[in-house]
Amino acid sequence: MPVLELKNIEKHFGMLIALAGVSIAVNEGEVHCLLGDNGAGKSTLIKTMSGVHRPSRGQILLDGGEVSFANARAAIDSGIATVFQDLAMIPMMSVTRNFFLGREPKRRVGPFRFFDFDTADRIAMEEMARMGIRLRGPDQAVGTLSGGERQSVAIARAVYFGARVLILDEPTSALGARQTANVLATVDKARKKGVGVVFITHNVRHALAIGDRFTVLNRGKTLGTAQRDEVDQAELQDLMAGGEEIAELEDSLRGSV
Numbered sequence: 091m092p093v094l095e096l097k098n099i100e101k102h103f104g105m106l107i108a109l110a111g112v113s114i115a116v117n118e119g120e121v122h123c124l125l126g127d128n129g130a131g132k133s134t135l136i137k138t139m140s141g142v143h144r145p146s147r148g149q150i151l152l153d154g155g156e157v158s159f160a161n162a163r164a165a166i167d168s169g170i171a172t173v174f175q176d177l178a179m180i181p182m183m184s185v186t187r188n189f190f191l192g193r194e195p196k197r198r199v200g201p202f203r204f205f206d207f208d209t210a211d212r213i214a215m216e217e218m219a220r221m222g223i224r225l226r227g228p229d230q231a232v233g234t235l236s237g238g239e240r241q242s243v244a245i246a247r248a249v250y251f252g253a254r255v256l257i258l259d260e261p262t263s264a265l266g267a268r269q270t271a272n273v274l275a276t277v278d279k280a281r282k283k284g285v286g287v288v289f290i291t292h293n294v295r296h297a298l299a300i301g302d303r304f305t306v307l308n309r310g311k312t313l314g315t316a317q318r319d320e321v322d323q324a325e326l327q328d329l330m331a332g333g334e335e336i337a338e339l340e341d342s343l344r345g346s347v
Contacts, residue, residue, distance in 0.1 A: 141165030181233030238269030
């Protein structure tokens, strides 16, 4: 049974139909790549999965039972974490403070409660080391990290706080080759911990490097889902680009010459 499943999801914004019947399932311990060109509906879908938007029609199932997330916090409390492109981090604050932002461990001194820095620093360093990131120290400012390292902080934070489904919004879009490799390695570590990962991208090479299954969106519709051994780079690229439409256009142009 999938951890998270969306069935025939539609999302309307007035007269605009952003999603027109999208279905996707996410299993434990797999990376499900969601591919599509700009305007395919990827952003709207992940906001619907993560409780930011409520679907106009369709079902969201968690462990086989239908759910309706009132907001993003409700989705997080159900184990669905989303790492958006902006990462929701404060560059001038330390790795520890960003790691525990809004969930700070406390220690009690008499009637007062204080941020337990010793516990927080230890956990942050341990969790980052498990993800393969070596920090100078827990007080290192997030702004001094590379883009790939910041992605790893966000992923490690989500896994530590119990994410069962981790949604990654274009995590490699602005990264170089080495940073991309580091992020993909971090995603693989999350998968090995049993987390179901939704990896949103328009880069087919990055998807094939990490994905177990692939779903392609085009104009708010699901074009299909394939296992890793059922599809290759050329086929995925063709689906994303609207291969049938391009072929029809080429035939039309040849016929008019």
